[in-house]
Amino acid sequence: MNLRERKKLIGSIVILAVFFMFLIVGYFISKPNKNLESKDMFVDNNIVNNEKVDKNITVYINGQVKSPGVYALKDGSRVKDLIEKSGGFTENADNLKINLAKKLKDEEYVYVDDKNSSSKSRSSISPNSKDEIVVNINSASKEELKTIPGIGDVTAQKIIDYREKNGDFSSIEDIKKIDRIGEKTFQKIKDKIDIR
Numbered sequence: 001m002n003l004r005e006r007k008k009l010i011g012s013i014v015i016l017a018v019f020f021m022f023l024i025v026g027y028f029i030s031k032p033n034k035n036l037e038s039k040d041m042f043v044d045n046n047i048v049n050n051e052k053v054d055k056n057i058t059v060y061i062n063g064q065v066k067s068p069g070v071y072a073l074k075d076g077s078r079v080k081d082l083i084e085k086s087g088g089f090t091e092n093a094d095n096l097k098i099n100l101a102k103k104l105k106d107e108e109y110v111y112v113d114d115k116n117s118s119s120k121s122r123s124s125i126s127p128n129s130k131d132e133i134v135v136n137i138n139s140a141s142k143e144e145l146k147t148i149p150g151i152g153d154v155t156a157q158k159i160i161d162y163r164e165k166n167g168d169f170s171s172i173e174d175i176k177k178i179d180r181i182g183e184k185t186f187q188k189i190k191d192k193i194d195i196r
Contacts (some may be wrong), residue, residue, distance in 0.1 A: 046182065060105050061086045063112035064093035077104050083112075092116050097139060134194045137175055138168040148189050154182050169195050
């Protein structure tokens, strides 16, 4: 092999070595970037999944507000926010019965009574035709609920918890959904409770 051929061979080997070096270096440089990219994507997905995305709830308000209707509010909104969004109370609104601080749930219904047409007294306790005390289980306080025969501290709290979770009772029979109130107890108290 003469000198020229040897130089050609060495030159080819050097070129090949440099080429392979570039390939290897390029591979290692690009590999961490891919990992970093996929890591960033993973982190970004986590941020989207874990971040408190502004979730909306839909609630319906009716009665004595200026603009009754269905409204979309941010999750965690209160009755006060819904009243403001619906234009505020009318002059006839019985706003003393509304808990403005109550946190709203999706699909909740809020009704604002008319103070002029409301036949019942503002108290949750009123006498019935036989002059016995009748307690409104939808608006009574814990102390008022405890005036119902057989309803103690724990059961009164369960009634309040049920109202906060599920809204008002739609009939007096619904009180049987409360733990500790069965058919027997209901028969004893049915003349002493009301929902209006």
